[in-house]
Amino acid sequence: MNQSFIKAKPILNTLTEHGYEAYFVGGAVRDYLLNRPIHDIDIATSATPNIVQALFKNVIPVGIEHGTVIVVHDGVAYEVTTFRKESEYHDFRRPNEVTFISSLQEDLKRRDFTMNAIAVSNNLEIIDPFNGKLDIHNQLIRTVGSPYDRFQEDPLRILRAIRFVAQLNFSVDKETLHAIDEMKSYLEHLSVERIAQEFEKLCLGQASGKALKLIATYNIHCFLPCLKGYQAEIETIAKLSLTRLKEPHECWTLLLFYINHDPKTFLKAWKRPKRMIKQVETLLYALKREKSKQWDAYLFYSLGWELSQSYITIHTVIHKQSLEVNLRNFHKIYAELPIKQRKDLAINGNDLIDFTNRKRGPWIEEVLTLIEQSIIAGTLRNDKNELREWVSHWHNQ
């Protein structure tokens, strides 16, 4: 048995010893069958949330109304969800009413794809009523039941299918793909947050190029925020070595490098956090700047360590260069920077006022930037006396 399952087994044992059914379900089972690393383990049980709470010491009631509690065992958190059936999807949001049921089969039936609708018991028995194992073997994404009905219930599944194409390098089954094509306009009903979450996972998947190609080919982008009209650009991006991208802000930067759309408006439409919008803007500015030298120490100084790494990654993807060489250059340049951040300057804004007897104003920022640039360029030393002299000279001029 897989190590993660062995660690989680006592939870299944406790539930079954008390007469309830309990199984590993969802993505963990899929990834286990695929021999991929398992992230979080989800458990489905016939016990109601109250019973689960009573049976375990360390329980966090995160979503009792949806039948979910978190059981913490040996330092690991497990989502334990009572078998349920989702009655109605209101306004294409998550269902707000669920019915607890006693049958595992019914619980598996509400799940999106056959590969995600397999259960494993505590003695490794596999319950697979929709032939998910066969689809995994054939690397196929297929809805449980009619794709038309399932996408109508929750159009997010359309995007989830494509996200799994990206993550698993699978293909979409013919009928499911046909339904995606027919029903893609339903994506417009979803909340941006749900779309963005899947889209970011998609972009970071090992086969994201394949997924983006699918999006462009079937015009799915027309129903995603601000992407209408960018088919050619998405196809261009799909051909790049996207596997180098490791962070969502890197994906957005690359996308916006090719897409001629104001980054702020675009990312606000996608409801991305302010901090991320700032990061993307900074990176885009750096990437689009004409450069005289290939590697510019001041650029890395102004980006800082973390964003410099992202800059190199994206630069490498766009210009199809070797990341290893670029990184080696970067490490050398960064190590040799005489200062790494403004805090490292031997003087600050108050010193400038002292030296010059001038009033506080925007000039301080300008002079500090000038000093930083000169120090990085090697024409000025980061020494208080030397800087004082330089400032006096500047002031007199």
Ligand code: ATP
């Ligand atoms: P990941 O590796 O991203 O966690 P996952 O398959 O575990 O992938 P989750 O979003 O964690 O995906 O969902 C857990 C399980 O819940 C899925 O495997 C699937 O069985 C079910 N599920 C999740 N979202 C939906 C949905 N929109 N419709 C139907 N079933 C869903």
Ligand code: MG
């Ligand atoms: Mg999961």
